[in-house]
Amino acid sequence: MKITEDIKYVGVNDHEVDLFEGQYVVPLGMAYNSYLVKDEKTVVFDTVDERFGEEWLKNIREEIGDASIDYLVVQHMEPDHSANVAKFAAAYPTATIVASAQAFVMMKSYFGDDFASRRLVVKEGDTLKTGKHVFAFVAAPMVHWPEVIVTYDTTDKILFSADGFGKFGALDREDPEGWDCEARRYYIGIVGKYGPQVQALLKKASGLEIKKILPLHGPIHDTPEMIAHVVKQYDTWSSYAVESPGICVAYTSVYGHTKAAALKLAELLKAKGCPKVAVSDLARDDQPETVEDAFRYGKLVLATTTYNNDIFPWMRHFIDHLTERNYQKRTIGLIENGSWAPMAAKVMKGMFEKSKDIAFCDTVVTIKGALNAESEAQLEKLADELMK
Ligand code: FEO
Numbered sequence: 001m002k003i004t005e006d007i008k009y010v011g012v013n014d015h016e017v018d019l020f021e022g023q024y025v026v027p028l029g030m031a032y033n034s035y036l037v038k039d040e041k042t043v044v045f046d047t048v049d050e051r052f053g054e055e056w057l058k059n060i061r062e063e064i065g066d067a068s069i070d071y072l073v074v075q076h077m078e079p080d081h082s083a084n085v086a087k088f089a090a091a092y093p094t095a096t097i098v099a100s101a102q103a104f105v106m107m108k109s110y111f112g113d114d115f116a117s118r119r120l121v122v123k124e125g126d127t128l129k130t131g132k133h134v135f136a137f138v139a140a141p142m143v144h145w146p147e148v149i150v151t152y153d154t155t156d157k158i159l160f161s162a163d164g165f166g167k168f169g170a171l172d173r174e175d176p177e178g179w180d181c182e183a184r185r186y187y188i189g190i191v192g193k194y195g196p197q198v199q200a201l202l203k204k205a206s207g208l209e210i211k212k213i214l215p216l217h218g219p220i221h222d223t224p225e226m227i228a229h230v231v232k233q234y235d236t237w238s239s240y241a242v243e244s245p246g247i248c249v250a251y252t253s254v255y256g257h258t259k260a261a262a263l264k265l266a267e268l269l270k271a272k273g274c275p276k277v278a279v280s281d282l283a284r285d286d287q288p289e290t291v292e293d294a295f296r297y298g299k300l301v302l303a304t305t306t307y308n309n310d311i312f313p314w315m316r317h318f319i320d321h322l323t324e325r326n327y328q329k330r331t332i333g334l335i336e337n338g339s340w341a342p343m344a345a346k347v348m349k350g351m352f353e354k355s356k357d358i359a360f361c362d363t364v365v366t367i368k369g370a371l372n373a374e375s376e377a378q379l380e381k382l383a384d385e386l387m388k
Pocket of ligand 1 (some may be wrong): 078080081144145163216217276
């Protein structure tokens with residue numbers, strides 16, 4: 001695939017992966033992007049997942065035949081991109097490996113080799129001239145690992161953005177939901193914890209003229225409209241701002257009574273004019289989707305049972321996913337169930353103790369088994385409070 005006269009796509013699509021990064025379902029597969037720059041010197045940007053090494057090398061050979069390659073730039077050492085560095089080094093013994101100092105430490109850990117005799121260590125502000133192109137390296141620590149660099153082609157105004165601006169989904173499948181949905185699930189799940197670091201990178205990028213963004217996953221962004229859109233979305237997500245008006249209702253239920261309360265609340269909210277109510281069963285629905293919804297909307301309702309003097313495990317798991325991603329600037333309503341000693345609301349509230357800017361609704365709905373007139377009145381009151 002041609003990106004510009006000089007830049008070719010040599011990445012691969014993965015329809016075999018069951019769980020990306022060991023935890024994310026990817027119904028549309030996954031793309032591991034890699035780019036080849038043909039200049040006086042030839043450069044490859046990043047490798048691909050271990051299982052696709054041969055296919056990737058074949059893609060490269062289709063572009064350059066048996067010619068040599070001068071540089072492999074390793075922007076990110078997570079194995080979905082770096083697994084074939086050693087294989088590449090063996091296939092192209094005269095190529096120089098270009099990466100940050102920390103990336104070379106990781107190469108030693110992963111491959112037992114830090115390519116000391118054939119490497120170029122780069123840091124923020126360093127450049128690499130390959131003929132017509134001059135590539136400037138920009139440090140992007142924790143977007144998504146500490147060793148990450150992104151690269152700006154000062155000649156063609158192209159940003160090689162590593163994990164940034166990527167999404168779930170292979171490139172040979174059209175995503176009927178467009179870019180935002182799976183890009184949001186990807187961002188919140190994988191990079192969500194590192195908002196300040198993404199903000200720092202956006203600040204650096206704001207001073208650059210960017211004509212194309214070439215991420216390591218998902219489609220290339222090559223129109224001014226799309227570039228403005230993805231940058232705006234990243235600004236919203238990384239500043240933990242509310243993206244859309246609406247309420248996320250997440251529940252667990254053992255015998256259906258807590259579910260009934262969650263659904264009843266959702267009905268009340270819709271009847272009162274809430275523009276979007278996203279309801280999830282945490283035991284059955286994809287939890288990363290629910291994590292995504294919790295970050296997308298400004299208000300969240302958590303409904304669960306008291307269980308072994310604690311809360312139901314799927315709810316604990318869900319709240320851990322929120323707090324470890326620095327969930328903040330949100331309002332939370334609580335619904336608890338407990339047949340003899342309900343205490344789930346107290347436990348859930350306690351789990352957000354270290355979170356910043358979380359407000360809790362005054363009304364806590366307490367159910368002792370099944371909904372009754374008293375708990376239904378509390379649901380009505382909670383709905384009113386959430387709609388204020
Ligand atoms: Fe796509 Fe952080 O690896």
